Amino acid sequence: MDIEAQMKGRGGTRTIDVMGAIRAKVTGRALGPGDRLPSIRSLAAAMGVSPSTVVEAYDRLAAEGLIRARRGSGFYVSPTVAPPLALSEVEPRRDRAVDPFWVSRQSLDADDAVPKPGCGWLPPVWMPEAALRRAARALGRSEASVLTNYGSTRGAPVLRRLLLTRLAEDGIEAAMGQLMLTGSGTQATDLICRFLLRPGDTVLVDDPCYFNFRALLRAHQAKIVSVPYTPSGPDVARFEQILGSERPRLYITNSALHNPTGATLSLQTAHRLLTVAAAHDLTVIEDDIFGDFEPERSPRLAALDGLNRVIRIGSFSKTLSASVRCGYIAARADWIEHLVDLQVATSFGGPSPVATEIIAKVLAGGSYRKHMEELRQKLTRARRDIARKLGALGIEPWLMPRGGFFLWCRLADGQDATAAARAALEEDVVLAPGNVFSVAQTALNFMRFNVAHMSDPGMWDVLRRALKAQPNR
Amino acid sequence: MDIEAQMKGRGGTRTIDVMGAIRAKVTGRALGPGDRLPSIRSLAAAMGVSPSTVVEAYDRLAAEGLIRARRGSGFYVSPTVAPPLALSEVEPRRDRAVDPFWVSRQSLDADDAVPKPGCGWLPPVWMPEAALRRAARALGRSEASVLTNYGSTRGAPVLRRLLLTRLAEDGIEAAMGQLMLTGSGTQATDLICRFLLRPGDTVLVDDPCYFNFRALLRAHQAKIVSVPYTPSGPDVARFEQILGSERPRLYITNSALHNPTGATLSLQTAHRLLTVAAAHDLTVIEDDIFGDFEPERSPRLAALDGLNRVIRIGSFSKTLSASVRCGYIAARADWIEHLVDLQVATSFGGPSPVATEIIAKVLAGGSYRKHMEELRQKLTRARRDIARKLGALGIEPWLMPRGGFFLWCRLADGQDATAAARAALEEDVVLAPGNVFSVAQTALNFMRFNVAHMSDPGMWDVLRRALKAQPNR
Numbered sequence: 001m002d003i004e005a006q007m008k009g010r011g012g013t014r015t016i017d018v019m020g021a022i023r024a025k026v027t028g029r030a031l032g033p034g035d036r037l038p039s040i041r042s043l044a045a046a047m048g049v050s051p052s053t054v055v056e057a058y059d060r061l062a063a064e065g066l067i068r069a070r071r072g073s074g075f076y077v078s079p080t081v082a083p084p085l086a087l088s089e090v091e092p093r094r095d096r097a098v099d100p101f102w103v104s105r106q107s108l109d110a111d112d113a114v115p116k117p118g119c120g121w122l123p124p125v126w127m128p129e130a131a132l133r134r135a136a137r138a139l140g141r142s143e144a145s146v147l148t149n150y151g152s153t154r155g156a157p158v159l160r161r162l163l164l165t166r167l168a169e170d171g172i173e174a175a176m177g178q179l180m181l182t183g184s185g186t187q188a189t190d191l192i193c194r195f196l197l198r199p200g201d202t203v204l205v206d207d208p209c210y211f212n213f214r215a216l217l218r219a220h221q222a223k224i225v226s227v228p229y230t231p232s233g234p235d236v237a238r239f240e241q242i243l244g245s246e247r248p249r250l251y252i253t254n255s256a257l258h259n260p261t262g263a264t265l266s267l268q269t270a271h272r273l274l275t276v277a278a279a280h281d282l283t284v285i286e287d288d289i290f291g292d293f294e295p296e297r298s299p300r301l302a303a304l305d306g307l308n309r310v311i312r313i314g315s316f317s318k319t320l321s322a323s324v325r326c327g328y329i330a331a332r333a334d335w336i337e338h339l340v341d342l343q344v345a346t347s348f349g350g351p352s353p354v355a356t357e358i359i360a361k362v363l364a365g366g367s368y369r370k371h372m373e374e375l376r377q378k379l380t381r382a383r384r385d386i387a388r389k390l391g392a393l394g395i396e397p398w399l400m401p402r403g404g405f406f407l408w409c410r411l412a413d414g415q416d417a418t419a420a421a422r423a424a425l426e427e428d429v430v431l432a433p434g435n436v437f438s439v440a441q442t443a444l445n446f447m448r449f450n451v452a453h454m455s456d457p458g459m460w461d462v463l464r465r466a467l468k469a470q471p472n473r
Numbered sequence: 474m475d476i477e478a479q480m481k482g483r484g485g486t487r488t489i490d491v492m493g494a495i496r497a498k499v500t501g502r503a504l505g506p507g508d509r510l511p512s513i514r515s516l517a518a519a520m521g522v523s524p525s526t527v528v529e530a531y532d533r534l535a536a537e538g539l540i541r542a543r544r545g546s547g548f549y550v551s552p553t554v555a556p557p558l559a560l561s562e563v564e565p566r567r568d569r570a571v572d573p574f575w576v577s578r579q580s581l582d583a584d585d586a587v588p589k590p591g592c593g594w595l596p597p598v599w600m601p602e603a604a605l606r607r608a609a610r611a612l613g614r615s616e617a618s619v620l621t622n623y624g625s626t627r628g629a630p631v632l633r634r635l636l637l638t639r640l641a642e643d644g645i646e647a648a649m650g651q652l653m654l655t656g657s658g659t660q661a662t663d664l665i666c667r668f669l670l671r672p673g674d675t676v677l678v679d680d681p682c683y684f685n686f687r688a689l690l691r692a693h694q695a696k697i698v699s700v701p702y703t704p705s706g707p708d709v710a711r712f713e714q715i716l717g718s719e720r721p722r723l724y725i726t727n728s729a730l731h732n733p734t735g736a737t738l739s740l741q742t743a744h745r746l747l748t749v750a751a752a753h754d755l756t757v758i759e760d761d762i763f764g765d766f767e768p769e770r771s772p773r774l775a776a777l778d779g780l781n782r783v784i785r786i787g788s789f790s791k792t793l794s795a796s797v798r799c800g801y802i803a804a805r806a807d808w809i810e811h812l813v814d815l816q817v818a819t820s821f822g823g824p825s826p827v828a829t830e831i832i833a834k835v836l837a838g839g840s841y842r843k844h845m846e847e848l849r850q851k852l853t854r855a856r857r858d859i860a861r862k863l864g865a866l867g868i869e870p871w872l873m874p875r876g877g878f879f880l881w882c883r884l885a886d887g888q889d890a891t892a893a894a895r896a897a898l899e900e901d902v903v904l905a906p907g908n909v910f911s912v913a914q915t916a917l918n919f920m921r922f923n924v925a926h927m928s929d930p931g932m933w934d935v936l937r938r939a940l941k942a943q944p945n946r
Contacts, residue, residue: 047748054734058824060596087636088922093693101818104817105626105817106621106627108624108626108817108822109625109627111619112622120497121622121623122621124620124621124622125617127617127620127621129621132621133613133620136612136613136620137609137610137613138609139609139612140606140607140609140612142595142667144600144602144611145596145597146797147600147606147796147797148597148600148603148794149594149597149795150594150790150796151581151793151796152581153581154582155861183660183798183820184670184821184822186818186819186820187656187819190819190820196644197674198672212817212818212821215817216819219667219815219818219819241573245570268794321621321827322622322623322625323619323620323621323622323624323825324620324827325825340578341688344572344578344581344685345685345688345689345692346659346661346663346689346692347657347658347659347660347663348658348659348685349577349578349581351824352796352798353829354795354796354797354828354831355825355827355828369583374538430831448519
């Protein structure tokens with residue numbers, strides 16, 4: 001079943017390299033169905049490997065069904081088989097490459113007891129548990145249709161109205177027709193990418209950026225380019241240069257409490273960025289998932305732009321519940337209409353009425369604002385305490401964020417974040433090494449820490465040991 | 474905002490045709506960014522329209538941003554703008570084309586009070602409401618992590634184990650590694666399409682088939698071909714012919730209680746179909762969403778095939794709740810591993826733990842099997858009663874299904890199902906006209922009726938009037 005893993009035991013990385021090279025040609029359509037593969041001898045020479053390595057690789061690809069041997073005439077791409085979209089190598093849990101999926105899968109699939117300073121959400125005890133329990137009990141008394149029906153294509157009107165009020169507080173005046181609910185924040189971004197992108201289109205992200213933007217864009221077969229992020233937003237000079245040379249179709253960013261850095265976009269950078277975007281007809285997705293953690297509201301691209309070329313997305317996963325899944329999109333009304341169709345086609349409707357009912361109940365209840373107020377104070381203390389403890393290990397925050405639960409930190413000289421993350425995982429601690437956030441792979445010496453997941457003393461022992469780990473190749 | 478609709482009032486269908494032709498060229502990449510469009514004179518001649526029609530169309534496309542005028546040198550495809558993926562024309566609710574989205578959007582967005590004989594699910598009173606209320610109340614007492622956390626990437630183990638038992642009852646022996654939970658049944662199909670398809674790939678569906686397969690495949694920019702469905706499954710001779718000539722990558726079907734016909738796949742057809750599929754290396758998605766409505770189990774492709782080239786998907790939307798959304802995929806373990814990555818990239822994880830907790834509670838409770846037993850008996854009576862009432866209007870079921878809530882019916886001679894559906898909607902009744910199910914558009918004289926939504930006497934009056942409607946062009 002797990003061919004790659006079996007092979008690693010037998011063949012080694014050269015075979016994998018050859019397989020990867022052929023897969024890339026088929027995925028990129030340089031080789032089409034029925035096309036003949038390079039001869040074993042010529043590929044061996046071109047890749048500097050032995051002919052037997054190529055034979056092994058071809059045999060394995062044939063076993064997978066991607067290619068076929070014809071007796072006496074070489075190997076061919078299978079006639080009807082388009083290559084499946086493999087986003088990562090299939091490997092056993094511990095051995096998976098430290099790629100944009102690594103942190104997600106390790107964090108999501110870890111036992112509750114596993115310390116996860118690398119994860120991207122708050123522990124249950126930091127969430128509004130009492131309000132969620134009340135909402136769940138109320139759900140048991142709600143209208144039958146809430147419990148049984150699909151719900152409307154744009155999502156529950158009561159929650160959309162609550163959201164419009166909250167958008168107005170951010171300076172974004174939107175009409176009901178400009179807002180739709182989605183299955184999650186990630187699904188919101190995904191729908192927009194499906195609407196705007198074609199395979200091969202270029203998309204701009206920040207360096208560093210939220211790793212799942214990279215995973216998502218890989219799934220869209222986009223070409224990903226990145227712009228360095230500064231403490232006040234993307235480097236605008238580089239941004240303009242990239243727009244001129246790479247002509248990206250889309251820019252995806254967080255404005256308030258940027259992930260992973262915790263930086264805040266300045267008003268001046270926002271204005272300059274939008275001016276340049278207009279000149280190059282660039283569409284922007286502003287993911288505002290961390291906005292509620294700010295002590296006071298910072299500039300939003302969507303507010304300056306008036307939802308013209310900026311699409312605002314968000315969700316309630318970080319502040320309210322990641323289990324009760326629901327995201328939203330605010331954008332031009334004609335785009336929303338098309339995005340609603342796309343959501344019907346790909347999810348048959350909007351988010352679960354059960355989910356929107358629970359979220360609306362919690363948001364409308366009096367306790368939510370108080371919970372957020374306490375949470376912000378608690379996080380301010382935690383950021384300070386954890387920064388001090390990290391400092392004792394020679395680890396320094398790149399900046400001290402105004403809010404949120406992330407510290408984007410530079411490790412001590414010579415420490416390798418990827419090696420440390422691998423070593424920590426051996427001891428059941430999930431870390432988030434810098435390069436999973438970096439398209440340009442410039443963050444080997446960085447790590448993102450979640451201050452709400454760092455109270456376990458044993459975790460600190462593991463971290464100390466892990467930071468001594470050296471790369472294994 | 475609504476350019477198409479405004480234009481219809483002003484320009485007429487020829488302008489729309491020209492716009493459509495240009496859009497198709499850009500979408501199909503026959504015209505790339507920066508390419509010059511045909512001259513006004515030449516396109517007018519080629520399409521047999523007046524030059525002013527082409528000017529109007531080009532002006533409108535320029536207003537949309539798809540193309541740009543350069544002074545004195547003609548029109549060009551906009552340099553950075555790939556065309557957004559518009560799955561349907563944006564039109565006001567009542568005027569939308571009767572396309573594969575029509576029934577979904579009208580059904581999902583209709584008020585609870587609107588009679589919906591065209592819709593694809595049961596009314597709330599037919600669902601296991603009491604069990605759902607109990608499960609919601611129990612949710613209020615569940616572990617905090619169920620209420621607040623993302624949950625694991627493959628979905629709650631307790632529900633996956635329950636599902637494995639149910640698959641075994643269908644003769645499908647699967648290991649835990651061959652099963653994953655998804656956000657919904659539609660999302661299950663969508664993930665598989667993302668994994669296997671590239672734009673332009675050919676996909677085979679039944680004629681007629683579930684309309685949202687068509688909508689979903691449009692979103693994947695697949696070429697859709699169809700095989701006539703007989704009372705015992707697809708026409709195998711045609712199936713084999715199409716596999717030879719069209720070389721589809723994928724076949725999507727329902728085996729038990731096929732949607733919309735209610736037909737059941739015979740064992741002989743299943744065996745022949747799989748033999749032909751193997752010869753052409755075809756992958757099959759078997760959507761088993763209606764299986765629990767069968768009086769006794771019928772053959773499943775996945776059972777014969779052993780989850781080799783057949784992927785089994787399903788959900789709980791039809792029997793348990795469409796609000797508590799959750800689907801599943803059972804397939805080869807190596808494919809599941811890649812599909813899990815894709816789900817992380819595009820939805821950040823599996824279905825909501827809140828949803829899986831409620832479903833597992835209801836499934837494991839003693840009342841669910843009893844509920845389904847009663848439901849099947851109730852539906853048997855309803856199918857018989859509604860068939861008799863329809864017969865009095867000259868409407869005859871194509872076959873009498875063994876289970877479920879659909880009757881796929883031939884209207885009386887000369888009746889136009891699309892015109893009837895439009896007329897009924899004017900009186901707030903949602904019907905499902907045949908051609909939304911038919912790729913070959915051979916079902917103008919057919920309609921799908923949901924027997925559980927036909928108790929309203931006023932609805933029958935509307936239906937009688939609507940059946941007299943004639944097409945408006």
